[in-house]
Amino acid sequence: MPRSDVVKQYALRAADGVCQGCGDDAPSKTESGDDYLEVHHITRRSDGGADVPENVIAICPNCHRRAHHGRDKQAFNKELKAQAQQRERSVE
Template identity: 65%
Template sequence: MNGEGRTSESRSRTAYQRSEVVRKHALRVADGVCQGCSDDAPFLTDGGDPFLEVHHLYRRSEGGADHPKDVIALCSNCHRRVQHGRNGGEFNQN
């Protein structure tokens, strides 16, 4: 292929420092259960820990804090629902 019809885009992103202590706190509080759907974590990591993703309730890019009261642990599906779902904002508020 010669690349005709392709476009390229360049985007810049700001990376926000995230606290490992806050991440561990959110996972400890969740205790292996998604705080969005209340299902058990979908699988265990190589280390034997339940796999959940830490989600900031308020986007860091919009001034949200990297603080234990502002994070929860979600399964991959719930995390994607919050970020990309039609009702993600409403789901996040609940």
């Protein structure tokens, strides 16, 4: 199933060029000059996670690897989920 570009753009705009995992500025720029962050599904789509704003967050490549492969990935994803929930509450 294709991923929603609207959801991806939402997460990137909400991050405003700052990794939502470590708090550092995006590590580089895209070819078009935008800040480079990766959109992470907190609950993986393969595990039934929805492609909705509440389940995505924009993070740097290092944090993205940590979220998937780090020793502390469960705790880290829990932190990311809390941040996404806080972001959504502030929008309401």
